[in-house]
Amino acid sequence: MKKVLVLGATSAIAQATVRLLAARGASLYLVGRNAANLDSVAKDAATRGAAKVEQRAVDLNDFAAHEPLVDAAYAALGGLDGVVLAHGVLGDQAEAQKSWEATEVVLRTNFLSAVSLLTVLANRFEAQKAGTLVVISSVAGDRGRQSNYVYGASKGALNVFLQGLRNRLAKSNVAVVTVKPGFVDTPMTAHLPKNKLFASPDKVARGLLSAADGRKNEVYVPGIWALIMLIIRTIPEAMFKRMKL
């Protein structure tokens, strides 16, 4: 990935990824919601050696902005060969249970806006017969649990969408990489008590990039989550529904 569009560039995992890409001398088009924070990330990337850094502050929940955004990224970098889709919200499960509005925010941000963006991007990459689409999903999409099934559903739906996209784009030499981090120590999880399973954004970013370099399909980062989720997925539903997870 040499010319990369990063969506949700101010998220902790994206920032760590941007640093690694910058150190490799990539050209970057960074997109985030908060202009001041985005500017901090852009300056950091430029100082760390990115060949070029462009930025644009937009709210990705404005779907009408997606097509012009992708056009702008193509124009600014003179093409694109990589996308890191990292925007998302954790939401509040208790709130979501009480109100559809709260649920909708999670589904719009994590699933619908990703689908809208990937629709535009997949068509371009399919036409150019090259590129890597890296999407940050979550282990939470592997099985619905009472503690965060709204977030989990948004990621689970995303995973299925990506499977289909991968299947469609395989013949066009376009890689679709689903990255499933476990717990990551970020501002998004600052309120949660930490344990040994929490990984640093930098560790996740390294896993993400090596998966992108290897044009992998679905990866768990850190790898231990492949085992954990295998176990969680194997528990029979009759038993699972009575568990407190």
Place this chain on the structure above:
Amino acid sequence: MKSLESWGRYPRVEQHTRPLVWRTDSLPRPDGTVLPHGLGRSYGDSCLNEGGTLLLTSGLDRLISFDAGTGVVRCEAGVTLDTLLRLAAPRGWFLPVTPGTKFVTVGGAIANDVHGKNHHRGGTFGRYVRRFELLRSDGSRRVCAPDENPDWYGATIGGLGLTGLVTWAEVQLKPISNPYVLQETVPFENLDGFLDVARASEADYEFTMAWVDCLAVGKNVGRGLLYRGNFAPPQFDGLPLKKSHLSHGSGLAVPMDMPAFCLNRLSVSAFNWLYYHRQNGKPKQRLTHYDPFFYPLDAIYGWNRIYGKRGFLQFQCVVPYSTARDALREILERSSRGGLPSFLSVLKTFGDIPSPGWMSFPRQGVTLAMDFANRGEKTWRLVEELDRLTREAGGAVYPAKDARMSPESFAAYFPRRAEFSGYIDPAFSSSFWRRVNPVTLPFSLESERGPTASQPQSLLAIR
């Protein structure tokens, strides 16, 4: 509340933590006081805030700009010196002043106005801080520079994190031709020998520092090895990095090779004897990479753990030349007679280059740093003695390495303390500051402890 300790592992105190993420965010306003916290490489309690909140600056780790032509770097305050070196060294720039570890933040280096092996040439870190932004709890932001808000600039450099949060800073780096240092090791037989060779080296060497065998007695008091060096000239440019440039060469590496159980008087003295004598009394020259030259201790991650759970007290003083000979002799003799081995003792000279920081520790004279395993009252009494000797010699003790100095000592060492107090942010405080200014204990802490709660463990308790 979390139980946290600093690098010396003493004291261990309860406090809240709040991670900071963006330099444009406003300060969190928790109950009680706050204190910025870098990488906790201060040894005592100057980076702790018992009962209050630590503002963790490690998230403020973004670079803002670097001009490879002028060597000016601007970055957020949580950026580490390690990050700056990785950025700058390959492009021909180096830190103008660096402490003995690169795992400190720019904010921490400013707040303690750190010094390196080149004080006689370069002064302190603060001299190279061209400007920074200070965020106060009232929401105000000030850009501080020698000619812009100069009073805030002077109060914040060496200001122990109490004047507000430094969000970003701009530092002037200095040019190097390559990453190598030409180093020479010169043995000296006693304190007089050190003073002679150190002063003689200052003219020709940018970097000097001496390891001292603090268990030597009698006529050998103060014997050791002086390391002096300069960045290698251009003929070494492009030299491929060899393993030997990264090691300490001939056999015995710096003391870290000693496992924890070895840490007793006998082994330390045997080690020191060997370390001293491997030199055969002759100067020795070698080429090293900057990493082992400046940061020998960083090679062993978490070396502070060898002192065990009770931690250790570090003592670093500076005494003026006029009293140095007698005072240091007395200090070294007391510690060697005290039966408590200092694992690593370092002597250095400070030049007369003034710092812009009002509360900066370095001043002209000789500085000695020692670590003492915390063996309770015995250790405390010894270190208190050393403190008294320093006071009598007209010297000062370094707050960044202190967990026990008295309010009286602090007042004696930092004559601009009263003026400085006027610049402290009302929402900021530290365990150290309350200890050395006991009357200013904030109300919330007092009520939290209640009248029956015990005093924090400190020198006050054993006096």
